[in-house]
Amino acid sequence: MLGDWASLLIYLLFAALVAGTLLFASVALGTRGRREGRQKAYSFESGVSVGSFAPSNFSINYYLTAMLFIVFDIEIVYLYPLAVILEPLGVFGFVELCVFVAVLGLGYVYIWRKGALEWK
Amino acid sequence: MTTPVVQWGALAPDLILLGGAAVLLLVAVLFRDRTARDIAMLVGVGCFVGSAVAVTVIWDHGDGVRAVLDGQFVVDRFANAVRVIVAGSGLLTLMGAYGWARLREHGPEFVAFLLVAAAGMDLMAASNSFVSLFVSLETFSIALYALCAFDTKSSASLESGLKYLILGSIGSVVLVYGAAFLYGATGSFRFDEIAVGVAAEPESLLALAGLALVLGGLGFKIAVVPFHMWTPDVYEGAPTPVTAFMSAATKAAAFAVLVRVLVTAVPAMGDTWKPALAVAAIVTMLFANVVALRQTNVKRMLAYSSVGHAGYLLMALVSGQAGAKALLFYLAVYAATSVGAFTVVAIAERETGRAATIDSLRGWGFSRPVLGGALAIFLLSLAGFPPTAGFLAKLYLFAAAIDAGYTYLALVGVAATVISLGYYLRVGLALYDRRHESGSMLPSAPGTAWAGTCAALAAIVVLWLGIYPPDVLDWAGQAAASLIAAP
Numbered sequence: 001m002l003g004d005w006a007s008l009l010i011y012l013l014f015a016a017l018v019a020g021t022l023l024f025a026s027v028a029l030g031t032r033g034r035r036e037g038r039q040k041a042y043s044f045e046s047g048v049s050v051g052s053f054a055p056s057n058f059s060i061n062y063y064l065t066a067m068l069f070i071v072f073d074i075e076i077v078y079l080y081p082l083a084v085i086l087e088p089l090g091v092f093g094f095v096e097l098c099v100f101v102a103v104l105g106l107g108y109v110y111i112w113r114k115g116a117l118e119w120k
Numbered sequence: 121m122t123t124p125v126v127q128w129g130a131l132a133p134d135l136i137l138l139g140g141a142a143v144l145l146l147v148a149v150l151f152r153d154r155t156a157r158d159i160a161m162l163v164g165v166g167c168f169v170g171s172a173v174a175v176t177v178i179w180d181h182g183d184g185v186r187a188v189l190d191g192q193f194v195v196d197r198f199a200n201a202v203r204v205i206v207a208g209s210g211l212l213t214l215m216g217a218y219g220w221a222r223l224r225e226h227g228p229e230f231v232a233f234l235l236v237a238a239a240g241m242d243l244m245a246a247s248n249s250f251v252s253l254f255v256s257l258e259t260f261s262i263a264l265y266a267l268c269a270f271d272t273k274s275s276a277s278l279e280s281g282l283k284y285l286i287l288g289s290i291g292s293v294v295l296v297y298g299a300a301f302l303y304g305a306t307g308s309f310r311f312d313e314i315a316v317g318v319a320a321e322p323e324s325l326l327a328l329a330g331l332a333l334v335l336g337g338l339g340f341k342i343a344v345v346p347f348h349m350w351t352p353d354v355y356e357g358a359p360t361p362v363t364a365f366m367s368a369a370t371k372a373a374a375f376a377v378l379v380r381v382l383v384t385a386v387p388a389m390g391d392t393w394k395p396a397l398a399v400a401a402i403v404t405m406l407f408a409n410v411v412a413l414r415q416t417n418v419k420r421m422l423a424y425s426s427v428g429h430a431g432y433l434l435m436a437l438v439s440g441q442a443g444a445k446a447l448l449f450y451l452a453v454y455a456a457t458s459v460g461a462f463t464v465v466a467i468a469e470r471e472t473g474r475a476a477t478i479d480s481l482r483g484w485g486f487s488r489p490v491l492g493g494a495l496a497i498f499l500l501s502l503a504g505f506p507p508t509a510g511f512l513a514k515l516y517l518f519a520a521a522i523d524a525g526y527t528y529l530a531l532v533g534v535a536a537t538v539i540s541l542g543y544y545l546r547v548g549l550a551l552y553d554r555r556h557e558s559g560s561m562l563p564s565a566p567g568t569a570w571a572g573t574c575a576a577l578a579a580i581v582v583l584w585l586g587i588y589p590p591d592v593l594d595w596a597g598q599a600a601a602s603l604i605a606a607p
Binding site for chain 1: 123124142145146148149
């Protein structure tokens, strides 16, 4: 009866285990958790203070890094549909995969050598 | 599952361009400043020449028509002709841009963007489905947005890039929306399958809405009234070499795909789109040429002139095979003329350090005999004077329209041409204004030698096509015949 769904159940248990361990570890091992303060009352917004954010200047590096992340993130997502049909595609699919990754790598080398990954 | 078949030969002209762009990323990393720029220029010239040579090799393959990538693209002589026009515009643009200061820092990037844009245009001209059309449209559009904003130290350039990005995205969205409606009406994105679906139900309201939105979206790319609003601002603000490439190559690719959509996807709705395009042609020709009369900035004037030429070209879309032939010849002539004219404007800008206006060009033809003469030839060609190619291009276009029963369009075209003389000749007269003759020839500004060569070359092409056109006409005729059957 469990059959096909066993893997999903194991997956869910494993996800709960990972998340639970991390939560427990931060409570048990954290040293700053007990202190109360104004910052702690704010909602978490990727490390950027929400109070004074909107009208002020902020470093262009946030923007650049985020953009590069999104570009590479989306490119990597394209590998998933390819992975699903890679076997029937055979050598053709593998060569296509290599070309795709090579082009991606070329882009990576470019942004790396041009210093776009440095936090200036 | 069968392994996909890729027709490498038919795609070679575009793959050469894309491969060159990938190589240029490495060039940008490995070399610096002027060395990087010079290598990038060599790679760029090599890729454009290679692309054009590849076209001549595959010209006769499969009797000039090949379905590529499971029918997503159709590489026929029509698409190949557009590839040659795009490659030629790219070559002239590279030459014209060579001395531009900005390239000393970012030469490889500029050439890479240019190559990607050209590849996208080539693929769009060969698209046979709205999916491949949209992907290739975005490929070249995004490269062009970046190119418009390439001069990051100039706020005009950044403004131009941002405006083009926002308005261009709206144009793309309208196009996609239209494609979705056509899909809803016919169940396919492929042009040939849409044609079957539309023919089965030509009165479908869904297909009508789709057609209207697709025409709007593509009308934006070819810049016809009322979808032209972005053109003057973007053309004026963008770096002049980029404007040159945009005006020549984008127009060729967008008109090519518009013809393909109209004759292969929705021929059954001809009674709907022919009158619509005729009205758009009349409005565009008259409006753009009248507004251009009031411009004093030469780039802005040429932008309105480009809108006006899009109006003339709309005539070709309703004129069948002869129209397609005239369209290709006109696009080739316009590409040479437009890149040449913008390159001369770029040189004038570099010499004075500010925007070229009619006043700043007064007497310039005396101190710069070659460049002034070239600009005069381009202006005469745009206005349609013999013996320049612009005259023959208009002649074939108007003749095709009259043969197709659109005599009134040709008449409006002639009237619009007469109006356009008002501003083309104004610049021409300013160039040779005796009151501002300096009496001495100025030494040419540093770094404009290649741009000057580009202008001279473009002027020779314009005169050659105007005096001895049969080779190119024959080529355009073959290309048109591969897309549209003779009536």
